[in-house]
Amino acid sequence: MLIETKNSKFESLVRAYSAELYRYAYWLCRDRFVAEDLVQETFTRAWQGWDGLRDVKAAKGWLYTIVRNEHARLFERKRIEIDDAQELDEIVDTAGGAAYERFEMRDALEALPKPYREPLLLQVLGGFSCAEIATMMNISAGAVMTRLTRARLALRKVSGAATGRRMNAR
């Protein structure tokens, strides 16, 4: 019975979070195959460490942290080769009217320094507060706020430039 409960809770977690964890993993490694491996490995570790999870409500932050640690572990072993040309077609729906903006924004996100991009991903994808991100990244909440501010200021410039270019082209 205990096992069944654990199984069903685990399944609920997988169904609830695998998609957003995949997106987080993708933006960490920018390789869709590695991202899926990271998600698989994350849930394997989550299953193994299940007994240490005291509150299922806190599972989301725990899972994000495992993805982050697994990614760091992977990068210690090897540097992932990224084929930008291949990935670009696969992740952006070029048929949509907002495709151009997504291209621009995606490039801008990729150009952000990692220390700025990472808290932004955790906030926008995961919905975590500055305090929660601070704990996950082991930095102060003030440092998280500074990084988020700088990230948005950088993206704001790019976004403004893109809009300006489109206006001039009309």
Place this chain on the structure above:
Amino acid sequence: MNCFEFRRMMLAEPRSRTAEQERHLAQCTACAALAREMEGLDARIHDAIHVPVPEGLAERVLLRQKIRAPAVRAWAVAASLVAALGTGIYFYRASDGERVLTAAVLGVKHPAVAAIAHVLDEEPQMLMENRGVDRVMMRAAFTRRGLRMPANGTTVRYFDKCPMTGGAGEHVVLQTPFGQVTVILVPDQRFASRVVVSDRGKTAVASPARTGSYILIADSLASVRRAEQLLR
């Protein structure tokens, strides 16, 4: 709240808005314009970040989990095992000659290797729970093992009982001038000898104490040693 404070909050956390921010927003047209701009910017960031997810991902994760043999909680098992230490083939020597073993040689069930996994995979969630520290219990736990309480300049970020085979041990997270250090106090079992292991970017020292044993985990061998000096 003034415009500077409002903008600082808006750029850092645009989605959460306090009553004070709402009041400022109603009075300041420039900040209201910034708020609208930031909402638009965040919508575009959100749109760009949401890459398509491969079909059937959740099913593949669940299938892999079913295929794998039932996992045993590594840490609980590890704490009951005191492996024969120092038999490794793969190791490197620190500058002073101390032998640092790799996880491959000790195996994932070794207490020190399992403790590193415990710290990396479970500790962040424990820290988020943000429990108060019972200093009396903590002092008693350290004294039982013949260890000193952390000195001035060190903050205790976490202290709580940690279930492990053979009884309840203690899990302590210290913020020291040389980085974050985790102390795991193992009840009853005395490790046969001191062992140092490096795995997943962390270094752990597992050592017998006056009663039971302790494991220290930090980012580097130097930090682990300094923590050990602090406590012994």
